[in-house]
Amino acid sequence: MNRKPDVLTLLAAVRPSELDPRAGGARHPIDLAAAQHGPVPDGPGLASMRLSRRAGLWGGLGLGVGAAAAAAGVVVLKDRRGTRRTDADPGSARSFLLTAAVRTQSGGSPASGRYWLTRTDTGAVDHVGSAKNRYAILLRQHFESWLSVSGRDQSFDSEQDLGSRPLTAADEAAWRRDGSPTHWSDGRMTSPGRSDGSYSPGGRSAPFTLGNTQTTYAQLQALATDAVALRTYLTGTFPDSHNPASYLEDWLFWTASQALLSMPIPPGVRGAMYGMLGGLDRVGDLGAVTDALGRAGRGVAITSHDGEGTYQLRLIIDPGTGQALALQTHAVNGSGATAEFAAGAMMQYSAATFNGWTDQVPPKVDSLHPPAPMVDPSPSTK
Amino acid sequence: LSQSTNDRRFTALYDQYYDRVYGYVVARGGGPAVDDIVVDTFMVAWRRLAEVPGQPLPWLIGVARNVLRERYRADVRARAVREQLLRWAVVREHTVPDVADQVVERAAVLRALAGLDEQDREVLTLGAWHDLSPAAAATALGCTRATYFVRLHRARRRLEQALGEVEEQRQARPSTVFVASGEMNR
Numbered sequence: 001m002n003r004k005p006d007v008l009t010l011l012a013a014v015r016p017s018e019l020d021p022r023a024g025g026a027r028h029p030i031d032l033a034a035a036q037h038g039p040v041p042d043g044p045g046l047a048s049m050r051l052s053r054r055a056g057l058w059g060g061l062g063l064g065v066g067a068a069a070a071a072a073g074v075v076v077l078k079d080r081r082g083t084r085r086t087d088a089d090p091g092s093a094r095s096f097l098l099t100a101a102v103r104t105q106s107g108g109s110p111a112s113g114r115y116w117l118t119r120t121d122t123g124a125v126d127h128v129g130s131a132k133n134r135y136a137i138l139l140r141q142h143f144e145s146w147l148s149v150s151g152r153d154q155s156f157d158s159e160q161d162l163g164s165r166p167l168t169a170a171d172e173a174a175w176r177r178d179g180s181p182t183h184w185s186d187g188r189m190t191s192p193g194r195s196d197g198s199y200s201p202g203g204r205s206a207p208f209t210l211g212n213t214q215t216t217y218a219q220l221q222a223l224a225t226d227a228v229a230l231r232t233y234l235t236g237t238f239p240d241s242h243n244p245a246s247y248l249e250d251w252l253f254w255t256a257s258q259a260l261l262s263m264p265i266p267p268g269v270r271g272a273m274y275g276m277l278g279g280l281d282r283v284g285d286l287g288a289v290t291d292a293l294g295r296a297g298r299g300v301a302i303t304s305h306d307g308e309g310t311y312q313l314r315l316i317i318d319p320g321t322g323q324a325l326a327l328q329t330h331a332v333n334g335s336g337a338t339a340e341f342a343a344g345a346m347m348q349y350s351a352a353t354f355n356g357w358t359d360q361v362p363p364k365v366d367s368l369h370p371p372a373p374m375v376d377p378s379p380s381t382k
Numbered sequence: 383l384s385q386s387t388n389d390r391r392f393t394a395l396y397d398q399y400y401d402r403v404y405g406y407v408v409a410r411g412g413g414p415a416v417d418d419i420v421v422d423t424f425m426v427a428w429r430r431l432a433e434v435p436g437q438p439l440p441w442l443i444g445v446a447r448n449v450l451r452e453r454y455r456a457d458v459r460a461r462a463v464r465e466q467l468l469r470w471a472v473v474r475e476h477t478v479p480d481v482a483d484q485v486v487e488r489a490a491v492l493r494a495l496a497g498l499d500e501q502d503r504e505v506l507t508l509g510a511w512h513d514l515s516p517a518a519a520a521t522a523l524g525c526t527r528a529t530y531f532v533r534l535h536r537a538r539r540r541l542e543q544a545l546g547e548v549e550e551q552r553q554a555r556p557s558t559v560f561v562a563s564g565e566m567n568r
Contacts, residue, residue, distance in 0.1 A: 007542050011495070011510040014488040016470045019405035019511060124528035139528050157436065159517060161527075188531060196517065200436020201391075207433075214433050348528075 093285035093300045097278030100298075100322045101227075101271040113357030114153060115146040116217075118262045123292055124348045125167055127340040128184050134340065135174035136167040139188055144197075146362040149217045149264075151203015156362035158197030164188040197363065208263050211255035213237045217264065225268030227275030234276075249280045250313070253302045257315045260324035261352045270322070277315070291316040291326035292349035303332060311347065326351035392428050395438055400424075403442050406512055410450055410504065411462035422449045440514065440521035447522070460500040467496035467503075494544035502537035505530070 120143045129135050140162040148155045164184070166172040175181070183189040206214035211234055224230040234255055238248055256273040259265055265273070277283055277300060286299030297316040304311055310333040316325045328349040331341030341347055400420065407419045423446040427434055435441050450459065471492040495503055508519040520530035 007538055007545060008506070008510050010491050010545075011506060011541070014491045015511045016409075016492075018470065019408050021401055021404045122526075124526060126528065126532055139531075141527065155436070184535075198436050205432035214430075348526075 092287075093283050094278040096285055096298060096319070097274045097283075097300060100317055100319065101274035101278070114148070114150075114359045115155075115357070115362070116149055116264050117147075117354055117356065117358045117360075118145045118352065119143070119354040120262070120350055120352055121162075121293060122348070122350045123346075125341070125346060126188075129174060129178050133174050133177050135171040135178070136340075137164045137171070137175070137184070137188065138167045139164045142195075144362070145262075146358075147207055148202030149207070151201075153202050153361075154199040155202045155204070155207075156197060156199050158195050158363075160195040161189075161193035163190050163192040165190055199362075210234075210259055210263070211237050211251065212239045220259075220263060220265050220269070223265065223269040223272070225266075225272050227272045227279055230269070230272040231276045231279065247304075249282050250302055250304045253277060253280060253283060253313060253315070254327075257313070257324065257327045260315070261327060261350070262355060264357070274317075274322070286314060289314070289316055291351055292328055292346060293326070293351045293353070295325055295351075297325050323355075324352065388431055392424075392431055395427060395434065395442075396424055399439055399442055402439055402512065403446055406443050407446055407450065409463070409507055409511060410447070411454065411459040411466065412450065413462050413466075415453065419446065419449050419453065437518065437521075440518040443508075443512070443514070443518075443522035444524060456500070463500060463503060464496045467492045471496070490545060490548045494541055494548045497544045497548070498537065498540055501533075502540055505533045505537045506541060509534070 122141045122143065124139045125136050126139070127134050127136050142160045142162055144156070144158045146156040166175040182191065206216045206219075208215045208217070208220055210220070224233055231252065234252055235248065238251055256277050260270065260273055280302065283300055283302050286301050288296065289299040290296050295316075295318070298319045299314045299316045301312045301314045304313060310331075312330045312332050314326075314328045314330060316328065317323065318325055326349055329347045331345050331347055332343055403423055404416065404420050407416050407423075412419045423442060426445045426449070427438070427442060433441075454462075471489040495506070498506075505519075505523070508514045508522060509516070514522060516527050516530055516534075520527040523530060523533075525533070
């Protein structure tokens with residue numbers, strides 16, 4: 001647009017030398033024995049509201065901090081076609097989740113394998129273009145986590161930017177009017193990035209982030225198989241110093257969804273998770289829905305509110321197997337950063353495409369290739 | 383893992399990332415307590431060594447953020463960062479690199495940065511000064527990469543705007559380059 005150098009390049013060029021430790025300056029010695037004791041400050045902010053160590057989508061929603069009282073569980077959504085429908089019926093959510101709880105008790109087993117593997121496809125919608133010609137683009141990313149629980153192998157994580165593209169046909173038309181840009185000033189590009197993978201030592205003692213708590217594999221196996229006891233335990237780990245009490249149900253919903261989507265929890269605990277979800281006052285039933293990857297399922301939802309608007313967290317479950325498929329955020333009543341989303345429009349999704357044990361081995365870092373194109377997420381109009 | 387393995391792993395972590403954590407803490411207003419805050423950060427890493435991920439830097443930056451937050455009130459720290467940037471703006475030890483040649487002065491960039499809010503400053507400098515990749519910066523901030531890009535995009539626009547304003551002032555008053563005692567406006 002203009003001929004000025006990029007402002008971030010300028011900024012990098014004026015990096016103050018004060019940011020470097022004084023040359024030859026003594027580093028403070030650390031008394032490792034003393035460090036074993038004393039108060040432990042909170043871990044990084046990533047401990048709150050994240051799907052897993054790297055595949056989190058939800059931290060960015062501002063969930064958790066400053067969330068005001070959430071709206072009622074039953075909301076009237078207006079989809080893009082303008083038809084109004086009442087979503088989220090609490091009564092039927094409860095019975096459906098109890099069914100899912102029973103299903104999941106019978107299916108699956110505490111199998112084992114060399115790695116606990118999660119493959120996750122995520123998407124995030126943003127609006128770009130000029131004021132007169134705004135359009136939505138979807139950024140898709142793929143995450144894999146190969147966790148060696150035993151420590152016999154190295155663990156492996158990878159992520160890949162799958163590129164951004166206009167969300168709907170109308171958005172694509174606006175994108176063409178915009179000159180069909182292949183990249184945007186915020187760094188998004190239409191072309192996929194390289195897969196960025198790395199190995200780390202396996203056998204980390206507490207690799208699972210359950211809510212805000214680093215949890216061991218053994219602890220996951222020992223979680224309560226009774227919904228009430230599970231809720232009591234999880235409530236005890238609610239980070240209430242950062243969150244109003246009114247946010248507890250939203251947090252339990254989020255925590256259970258993450259566990260169901262990405263963690264090796266035994267069938268009994270899985271059932272208790274569904275039972276707990278069914279017991280939340282503000283959780284409602286969405287009925288039959290498809291997830292962002294187009295997979296048929298049944299949705300349950302909770303409506304949350306924070307400084308950036310009101311939105312709905314939707315957990316989509318395969319009713320046949322009781323497997324959780326995806327967690328999605330849909331706009332309800334946007335303000336601030338969410339103002340450009342129509343009611344009901346999908347803002348973000350995180351979809352599990354694999355969640356289980358495997359004896360396969362992760363790719364070598366230097367042989368990573370872009371995976372085959374993903375299934376196109378369906379437009380958010382239904 | 384044996385104790386000595388842990389010791390070795392921690393020592394390697396400390397040696398490799400001390401400078402990076404130090405730079406982050408200085409830039410975020412660690413002030414005279416910089417050394418304490420860096421030490422506290424690594425102490426957390428030692429106690430939680432099992433949780434330190436394969437790419438430790440974003441995790442360490444995230445811990446340092448929390449240590450800073452516990453030590454200072456946000457508004458106090460934001461003011462300290464702002465005043466520090468304005469002090470750096472008047473230190474003329476750096477020459478303006480070629481890329482910025484005749485376009486804008488170093489002081490103007492730092493002054494424009496000082497005029498932003500602390501959240502924008504952090505988003506802008508994680509990449510530009512601390513050399514974190516978008517994925518690493520997002521992890522350090524506890525947000526998604528998509529959200530990071532959006533925040534960066536907005537912060538960049540505000541920096542451009544602030545830079546334009548600082549430039550206008552400078553051109554209006556070419557001899558008045560320095561600002562005393564942390565005051566942005568005359």
